[in-house]
Amino acid sequence: MHIPDGFLDVKTLAATAAMSAAAVGYGLKKANEELGDKQVPLLGVTAAFIFAAQMLNFPVAGGTSGHFLGAFLAAVLLGPWLSCLTIAVVLFIQMLIFADGGLLALGANVFNMGVIGGILIYYIFMVIKSSLPKSRFGFLSAVAVSSWLSVVIASAACALELALSGTSPLNVALPAMAGVHILIGIGEAIITTVVVGVVLNVRPDLVKTYDSEGISGTKTAGGVVGGQ
Amino acid sequence: MKHFFIDKYSEVKSPIRNLDARAKIITFFSLILLCVTTPPKALLAFGGYYLILAIMLVISKVPLSFILKRVVIAIPFILMVAAFIPFIGADVGGSYNLWGITLYQRGLLILFNVTVKALFGVAALTLLVSTTPFDELMEGLKKLGVPKVFITIASFMYRYIFVVVDETMRMKRARDSRNFEGRWIWQASAVGHMVATLFLRSYERGERVYSAMLSRGYDGEVKSLSEHPITRKDIIFTLFIISTAVLLNLSYALIKLFIGG
Structure with missing residues (x-):
């Protein structure tokens, strides 16, 4: 669920768009340095993956369901700046082709999911990670907490923007948005942790933030990746 | 498809x-x-x-x-x-009464x-x-003036949405045919395994596509013939x-x- 046009005022739109543009611009530079001409196929297919993963619903409570968001998962797998770029591409295509999220609100949507849910939470994740024991369990616990935080804080940021724009008062919007996302965040945390765990087993080279020094016995599971 | x-x-x-x-x-x-x-x-x-x-x-x-x-x-x-919004009190503007429910003018205007x-x-x-x-x-x-690389990544994503969404739908069908019934939040871990498989398949597809592009002379730029x-x-x-x-x-x-x- 992305913010449509008309909900935010000009100052909020301009401020979030400026910050998102800066972050995405830096992400483009990073992508060029780190991936070179590999950036297009890899980030393009990863963006398609995030789009498809968002179609998977999971039950929350009482018959309602949430869907996977994937901003923090992208940050663990690609690093903060490339994840922000990938999320921006996903939101751009969702806005343009599916009219999900407004044109002028694109900057705010990228800000909430890419800059806050990706970059900011990534650095919080690094702090949490360093305070936990250096083990697979410690790493995955940090992943679980951070992915829950990414959903809750991104939704709080959305409520804050709506309040700053004078659309809905903070004392109503914040509990409504954050309340729902505290539950959705649990599903997000479960999924993200399982995904990172499986990827660590199969392709540990793809989890850039995991330093395996001193961690032994990483089991490898063949046969998980099938298909073409 | x-x-x-x-x-x-x-x-x-x-x-x-x-x-x-x-x-x-x-x-x-x-x-x-x-x-x-x-x-x-x-x-x-x-x-x-x-x-x-x-x-x-x-x-x-x-x-x-x-x-x-x-x-x-x-x-x-x-x-x-x-x-x-129309139902919560506003300090300015009037209000209407509709079947005993108070609607505030300012809130109605925001909603409109x-x-x-x-x-x-x-x-x-x-x-x-x-x-x-x-x-x-x-x-x-x-x-x-939208950055070229951004557009190229987006075009790639668009091209592969079809492929990856089809893959997702096949996995979902396979899962549902094995009597998966999403009812409790911890069942999200089943979705986690699907997402993990989906990610690995997508990423490895990206790597294969990249080698295929290289072998066809890709040098980092997608050329377009259209000139309008x-x-x-x-x-x-x-x-x-x-x-x-x-x-x-x-x-x-x-x-x-x-x-x-």
């Missing part, structure tokens, strides 16, 4: 379809910008914007039902964030404002992509619609200025 949702009508021949993508992008983006910055009380102006859109819709031969189906997307957000603008934004974007094939749209955005000059028709279309919309945007202030309100 289930790609019922993509730019379905963009190949239907019509005068709007034949315009240059740049002209259409500038026109539709300006329309949205002008609509969003119109003061909420300017009812006439909103009527005008919707009328412009309706005329273009008729000319473009895109069915109204298709636009309406898309407009539904914005409704959950409106319901969640704005639907309650966000609804009319959100729905217009969705309708305008849908009409734009329904009259412009995806590759022309991307080419146009590139020429208008801007014609007089494009300029007239863009200027006419934007100037009408600017007038509508200013109409409320102008009426106030001359008649006094």
